[in-house]
Amino acid sequence: MAKNKNLPDSPGRYAYDGLDRVIHEKARLGILTSLAGHPQGLVFNDLKDLCSLTDGNLSRHLQILCEASLVEVWKSYGNNRPQTLVRLTPAGRQRFLDYVHVLESVVTDALAMTPASNDKPRLLPGLTPQ
Amino acid sequence: MAKNKNLPDSPGRYAYDGLDRVIHEKARLGILTSLAGHPQGLVFNDLKDLCSLTDGNLSRHLQILCEASLVEVWKSYGNNRPQTLVRLTPAGRQRFLDYVHVLESVVTDALAMTPASNDKPRLLPGLTPQ
DNA sequence: CGATTGAACTTTACATGGCAAAGTCTAGCA
DNA sequence: TGCTAGACTTTGCCATGTAAAGTTCAATCG
Known part of the structure; x- marks a missing residue:
């Protein structure tokens, strides 16, 4: 769960490469879920x-x-109408899970710093303010 | 946490309306996080x-x-170079949080059924298999 | 002191991709 | 034998993400 992702502010820290474009689209995310x-x-x-x-x-x-x-898509004829059945492939399920794990880390990142923003006197990380 | 979202298979159950397009884009999601x-x-x-x-x-x-x-974007001149400072607005923080909560529910949905797929004898929810 | 380099952005142009409206195809029905 | 309805597919437009080129300004070099 803790890769190098919890390091303070390494380059690419918030690039989220794992957010597969094919999956990340709102409609398809719904479909896959x-x-x-x-x-x-x-x-x-x-x-x-x-x-x-x-x-x-x-x-x-x-x-x-x-x-x-x-x-994968299966076509058939249920009660005299074309019927299209859709299922996740095993690989699809895996890729979806991988994606969801990245999503989890986004949520974690987002909630980690945010909710305490009113009471915690935060110290600036690596930024040099000048 | 449990709105009507845990209902079995209501229409729109996986529409995820709350996934704000402006925020959901990969690059902007990184920026906001x-x-x-x-x-x-x-x-x-x-x-x-x-x-x-x-x-x-x-x-x-x-x-x-x-x-x-x-x-919000602030322009200035730090050590003789233009400097652009970017910050979340209060409203932005709120909208981002709202978005993240939807994201949480996506993750929850996704992980709810999936990982136990090998040992749990799953009963089909609301679908009439015919 | 005019030209040049480099930093820090901005603008532009292209190409992908989402969405909705129109089209196809088959089955039942009048 | 038209006509309607269901179940998708295809087409076309428009929004949008991305990379390459452009801009501006300070400092440096000749």
């Missing part, structure tokens, strides 16, 4: 509702997630 | 290094954060 909680997969319309997305929107993002091999 | 930990503010170059950004990049994002009233 939904899927993470539904290992059996979700059909297109349920996913659409859970994430409050439009058809076109969801379609596009699924395409992107698919190309990145984060999810 | 840096600033959250440095209430006295940071100068342009330190911020640049902490976030591993290029000059132009940082400049652009600061502009955006400024227009959104999340940060």
Whole structure:
């Protein structure tokens, strides 16, 4: 949990390289989180509702997630209608978890200094004020 | 902590409306997190290094954060060079905190179902499998 | 003392990418 | 055999992130 990330102010300390662009997008983050909680997969319309997305929107993002091999899409015919089932791939689940861990560190960073800002007389770290 | 967010699968459950676009961008998230930990503010170059950004990049994002009233920018002349000091505004700090709380719930959601996926016999929530 | 370098930003231009509106395709129904 | 409805896909526009080029000013060099 404590890599070199708790060092005071090293260069790149807040670069958050691990924030995978493909995952970090709001809509896709919602999609992946939904899927993470539904290992059996979700059909297109349920996913659409859970994430409050439009058809076109969801379609596009699924395409992107698919190309990145984060999810897999299964087509079939449930009660005489096309049904699209979406699931996380194992690799996708792993990449998502990695991403979430970075997210955790962002939250930790953010909450570490902030809430005590009114009572703690803070000393300036490495900055030379002149 | 438990709004209606722990309800099984209500529509919009994973929409994450609170993920403010202005804040959610990777680079700006880094900038804001840096600033959250440095209430006295940071100068342009330190911020640049902490976030591993290029000059132009940082400049652009600061502009955006400024227009959104999340940060304030002070110009001056420290040792015969222009110095730009950047700080979170009080409102900015609040909005950032709000955002971080949403982020926390994303992490919670993501980790809630996922890590036990090998030993916990999971029961399907609200989905009707047919 | 005019030219040049270097620091510290700003501006511009391009290219990616998100989003919504329009389009496709199949099945049932009148 | 049109027509409507559902389930997506495709297209096109516009916002936005990024890198490269530009600007400004102080100090230094010839």
